[in-house]
Amino acid sequence: MSQVERYHCPLKIIIAFWGILLATVSATSMLCFSTGHTTINSIPVWPYGTDPGKSGIAPNGRPDTTLKQLPGAKLRFTEAQIQNPFSPADWFPGDHPAMPAIVAFGRKPLIMACAFCHLPNGKGRPENAGISGLPVSYFVEQMHEFKEGQRRSADSRKHNTALMAAFAKAMTNEEIQQAAEYFGSMKWTPWIKVVETDVVPKTRTSSGMYIPIPGAGKEKLGERIIEVPVDPYGTEELRNPRSGFIAYVPFGSIEKGKALVEGGNKRTSACGVCHGNDLKGLGPVPGIAGRSPSYMARQLYDMQQGTRNGSWTKLMKPVVRNMSEEEVLDVVAYVSSLRP
Numbered sequence: 001m002s003q004v005e006r007y008h009c010p011l012k013i014i015i016a017f018w019g020i021l022l023a024t025v026s027a028t029s030m031l032c033f034s035t036g037h038t039t040i041n042s043i044p045v046w047p048y049g050t051d052p053g054k055s056g057i058a059p060n061g062r063p064d065t066t067l068k069q070l071p072g073a074k075l076r077f078t079e080a081q082i083q084n085p086f087s088p089a090d091w092f093p094g095d096h097p098a099m100p101a102i103v104a105f106g107r108k109p110l111i112m113a114c115a116f117c118h119l120p121n122g123k124g125r126p127e128n129a130g131i132s133g134l135p136v137s138y139f140v141e142q143m144h145e146f147k148e149g150q151r152r153s154a155d156s157r158k159h160n161t162a163l164m165a166a167f168a169k170a171m172t173n174e175e176i177q178q179a180a181e182y183f184g185s186m187k188w189t190p191w192i193k194v195v196e197t198d199v200v201p202k203t204r205t206s207s208g209m210y211i212p213i214p215g216a217g218k219e220k221l222g223e224r225i226i227e228v229p230v231d232p233y234g235t236e237e238l239r240n241p242r243s244g245f246i247a248y249v250p251f252g253s254i255e256k257g258k259a260l261v262e263g264g265n266k267r268t269s270a271c272g273v274c275h276g277n278d279l280k281g282l283g284p285v286p287g288i289a290g291r292s293p294s295y296m297a298r299q300l301y302d303m304q305q306g307t308r309n310g311s312w313t314k315l316m317k318p319v320v321r322n323m324s325e326e327e328v329l330d331v332v333a334y335v336s337s338l339r340p
């Protein structure tokens with residue numbers, strides 16, 4: 001049995017309600033589509049980190065005003081400084097070029113600092129996105145698509161995607177350009193270690209990121225990918241921009257993914273023609289090698305469900321249209337395991 005939680009369009013309710021007016025099932029299921037209800041086709045929850053009942057914050061008790069430190073960092077910050085969305089701690093200023101104001105501070109009251117979620121170096125986390133090393137034109141295009149409602153989450157419980165769109169809406173073209181050039185000037189480097197396994201630590205979710213629960217033991221991985229911080233405390237509490245992630249993927253998924261990515265099959269096509277033979281990007285098409293498998297699976301589902309539907313998404317439509325759940329998993333397991 002699959003470990004994956006599923007959720008469905010409440011077809012029964014819709015049929016019961018509209019059945020009075022429109023007595024056919026086909027008409028009601030079309031209606032389900034036209035209201036933008038995205039769960040008519042079941043999609044797995046692991047790329048979204050929205051498992052019901054799993055959300056929980058770290059147990060850290062009373063406000064902590066001590067100065068925190070990280071190995072190798074000269075600066076010290078309090079928890080409040082680290083978690084300030086309008087001026088988050090910059091632990092290693094030497095690791096990146098000077099940040100434009102929009103990246104370091106955002107713009108009050110509507111725009112949080114990009115560095116808060118994506119980190120000053122743009123490495124990001126599974127629940128948001130790695131945004132360094134993206135082509136500038138692609139980056140700018142995406143910001144406009146968030147702005148215009150063409151990038152929404154297929155899972156309406158994923159609130160940070162809505163936040164991301166709200167920031168994009170409030171940004172000026174100049175701010176967008178500055179952020180795109182800043183993050184585009186840094187290369188995407190290894191950040192995620194991919195490990196094949198059949199058991200994983202039991203986890204809770206924190207804004208959509210899976211965090212191991214100390215002492216809670218293990219559970220079956222099943223047909224999922226679970227991506228956790230290498231150092232949960234350092235990532236969640238200190239926002240350490242030098243500590244990456246481990247992605248646990250099912251045994252055999254990397255090899256199956258490689259075959260699909262390189263050769264395609266009846267349902268999907270090879271990826272290299274557009275993303276470059278090494279999958280590190282080609283012109284305005286973004287690199288995908290070594291990026292977060294949870295993030296990438298989410299994008300593939302969002303495109304399949306039509307909630308990510310920008311002008312360049314058309315090129316991906318035939319790729320994702322008929323991909324099965326297993327194929328999505330295998331493909332992202334392989335792509336994320338590549339050295340960028």
Ligand code: HEC
Nearest residue numbers: 112113114116117127128129142153160161163164179298
């Ligand atoms: C509250 C956290 C948060 C903040 C702050 C934030 N983002 Fe994001 N961003 C996200 C999330 C979440 C996603 C992924 C959405 C999804 O997968 O549904 C994302 C995705 C993106 C992407 C898409 C990357 C890709 O590969 O297509 C870009 C570009 C981006 N953000 C730029 C920015 C910029 C520029 C800023 C600063 C103005 C910013 N973000 C601030 C949460 C955030």
Ligand code: HEC
Nearest residue numbers: 269270271274285286288296299310312313315316319331
């Ligand atoms: C015909 C060209 C084409 C092919 C083939 C193709 N892609 Fe894409 N891909 C694109 C374009 C263009 C985008 C940007 C889409 C957008 O702007 O919405 C993209 C975006 C993506 C993204 C989102 C990247 C991000 O940063 O958000 C992922 C993940 C992805 N592709 C994976 C794949 C995989 C895996 C394959 C092979 C199974 C593949 N693509 C095959 C053209 C292609």
